[in-house]
Every structure is written in C-alpha cells, then in structure tokens.
Amino acid sequence: MSGSHVQRRGFVQSTIDTLYAAISRVMYAETLARGEGLLQGIDPRVKLAGLLAWILAAALSSKLWVIAALLAVAVSLALFSRVPLSVLAPVWTSALLFTGAIAIPALFLTPGTTALDMPNVGWRITHQGLASAAYLITRVETSGTIALVLVFTTPWTHILKSMRILRVPVIIVVVLGMTLRYILLLLETAREMFESRKSRMVGTLTSRDQRRLAIHGGGVLIAKAFQLSGEVFLAMQARGFRGEVYVLDEFSMTQRDWAALSLFAMLAAGAAWAGR
Numbered sequence: 001m002s003g004s005h006v007q008r009r010g011f012v013q014s015t016i017d018t019l020y021a022a023i024s025r026v027m028y029a030e031t032l033a034r035g036e037g038l039l040q041g042i043d044p045r046v047k048l049a050g051l052l053a054w055i056l057a058a059a060l061s062s063k064l065w066v067i068a069a070l071l072a073v074a075v076s077l078a079l080f081s082r083v084p085l086s087v088l089a090p091v092w093t094s095a096l097l098f099t100g101a102i103a104i105p106a107l108f109l110t111p112g113t114t115a116l117d118m119p120n121v122g123w124r125i126t127h128q129g130l131a132s133a134a135y136l137i138t139r140v141e142t143s144g145t146i147a148l149v150l151v152f153t154t155p156w157t158h159i160l161k162s163m164r165i166l167r168v169p170v171i172i173v174v175v176l177g178m179t180l181r182y183i184l185l186l187l188e189t190a191r192e193m194f195e196s197r198k199s200r201m202v203g204t205l206t207s208r209d210q211r212r213l214a215i216h217g218g219g220v221l222i223a224k225a226f227q228l229s230g231e232v233f234l235a236m237q238a239r240g241f242r243g244e245v246y247v248l249d250e251f252s253m254t255q256r257d258w259a260a261l262s263l264f265a266m267l268a269a270g271a272a273w274a275g276r
Contacts, residue, residue: 026184028087029151029152030155030156032081032082032083032087032152032153033151033152033153033154033155033156033158034155035082036082037080037081037082037083037153038077038080038081039077039080039081039149039153039154040081040153040154041256042256042257042260043251043252043253043254043257043260044154044155044158044159044161044162044251045162045165045166045251046253046257046260046261046264047150047153047154047162047260048150048154048159048162048163048166049166049261049264050260050261050263050264050265050268051146051147051149051150051264053264053265053268054070054073054074054146054264054267054268054271055142055143055146055147056268056272057070057268057271057272057275058070058071058139058142058143058146058271059139059143060272060275061271061272061274061275062275062276063274063275064131064134064135064138066271066274066275067135067138067139067142067275068138068142069271070142070146070267070271071138071141071142071145073267074142074145074146074149075088075145077149078145078148078149078152081149081152081153083148083149083152083153087148087152088145088148091144091145091148092141092144092145095137095140095141095144096137096141099136099137099140099141100133100137102136103132103133103136103137104133106129106132106133106136107125107126107129107130107133108123108124108125108126108129109129110126110128110129110132111126111128112126112127112128112129113126113127113128114126114127115127115129115130156180158251160173160176160177161251162251163176165251178232178233181232182225182228182229182232185228185232186221186224186225186228189221189224189228190217190221193217193220193221194217197213197217
C-alpha cells in the first residue's frame with residue numbers, strides 16, 4: 001500500500017514540479033534579460049541582427065574550428081552577460097542527444113576511409129562519417145547557444161519589436177508572440193489542473209488509474225487549448241492588436257551600439273571568410 005502511495009504521489013507531484021519548473025525558467029529568462037550584463041545594455045536590433053549573422057556563418061562554415069570558435073565566443077558572451085552555464089547545459093545535453101541520434105547513421109553510411117572496423121557486426125566507421133557527425137553536432141550546439149544568448153539577454157517583447165523593425169513579416173511575429181503566450185497559459189492551466197486533482201485525491205491509485213488520469217488530463221488540456229486560443233485572440237483583437245508590437249521602451253542607437261554592431265559584423269564576416 002505504501003508503494004502505491006509513493007507511485008501516486010510521484011506521478012502527480014512530479015508533473016506539478018515539471019510544469020512549475022518550466023514556468024520558472026521563462027520567468028528567470030525575463031529576469032536575466034532585464035538585468036545587468038555585457039549584452040543587456042546593447043540595442044535589441046543590434047543583438048538580433050548580429051547573432052543571427054553568427055548563426056548563418058556557423059551554418060555555412062565548412063571548417064570545424066571556425067564553428068567551434070563561434071561556440072566559444074557565444075559561451076564567453078553568455079558568461080559576461082551573467083547567463084550561468086547551468087542554463088546552457090540542459091540545452092547542450094538535449095541538442096547532443098537528439099542530434100547525436102540523427103548523426104549516428106552517418107558514421108556507418110558515409111563512404112570513405114575506415115577509421116574503426118567492427119568485424120563482429122560487419123560495420124565500419126569512416127573518417128568522413130566522423131567528420132559529418134562532428135559538423136552536424138557542433139553546428140546545432142553553436143546555433144542553439146547563440147539563440148539562447150539572445151533570448152536570455154533580451155526581453156521577448158523587444159525581440160518581437162526588433163523583428164518588425166527589421167522587416168520580418170508580421171505573420172511570423174504574430175505566430176511567435178502568440179505561441180509563447182499560449183505555452184505559458186497552457187503550462188499554468190495544466191499545473192492548476194494537477195494541483196486541483198491532487199487536493200481531491202483520497203487513498204491510493206493503481207497503475208491503470210494513473211494512466212487514465214494522465215489521458216483524461218491531456219484530453220481536457222487539449223479542449224481548453226482550443227477554447228483559450230480563440231478567447232485570447234479575440235481579446236487581443238479587441239484591444240487593437242494587429243501584429244505590430246508596441247513597448248514603452250524606445251530604441252535608440254548609441255556609440256556603444258554602433259561599436260557592437262561593427263564587432264558583430266566583423267566577426268560574422270571573418271567567420272564566413274575563414275570557413276570557406
């Protein structure tokens with residue numbers, strides 16, 4: 001009986017803790033973005049254009065050391081902007097796992113000279129396959145790190161406004177803005193649902209009942225998602241939202257911003273030239 005009690009509490013409580021942690025990460029990102037650091041004081045338009053140029057340079061580079069150098073610079077910027085490595089580490093791990101799963105077949109399927117022979121299974125790893133996997137993983141890690149540096153040093157509304165100033169189509173800005181709002185709303189709704197369920201649970205649940213609870217909760221959450229999406233969109237339309245992002249902070253370029261823009265451009269151009 002005590003074992004089933006631990007299982008019941010573990011399932012519900014772990015779900016609540018996971019949802020709470022996800023919401024806390026979003027709030028923490030906003031706190032860091034409005035704090036003090038190297039990049040926080042730079043114009044959002046400069047950061048968006050410059051870091052996107054770095055991502056493009058990393059994607060187009062054909063030399064591994066250039067991509068690794070961009071990754072090192074991005075990590076250094078994160079540290080100088082007071083973004084702890086504990087924030088970046090989970091993304092590195094997730095990117096490594098997912099990208100590694102995609103890159104593993106390239107180790108065996110890419111033709112070339114043999115680096116490691118596995119006679120027991122008839123497989124062989126080639127030098128070209130190792131290079132392809134390394135390029136894929138480092139590109140993903142670098143792009144993800146640069147994107148995180150942007151998000152954790154710039155408020156989300158400033159990113160959206162910068163995108164519109166840089167002539168990004170309004171539909172893309174609307175989709176990004178609404179997606180974040182829906183995710184936060186659904187996370188909060190799911191957390192409240194499970195906390196409410198926990199407060200009404202008496203006794204223990206079997207494994208079958210736990211599965212039914214999870215399926216039922218997912219169905220209710222999906223139904224709420226459709227309802228809330230329409231209500232939120234109509235509420236925003238009623239308040240004059242048409243895709244343009246308005247914030248109280250006005251963007252203005254200073255000498256520091258122009259210097260940062262020049263450094264971003266030179267590094268991106270240098271990486272693109274060196275990675276040819």
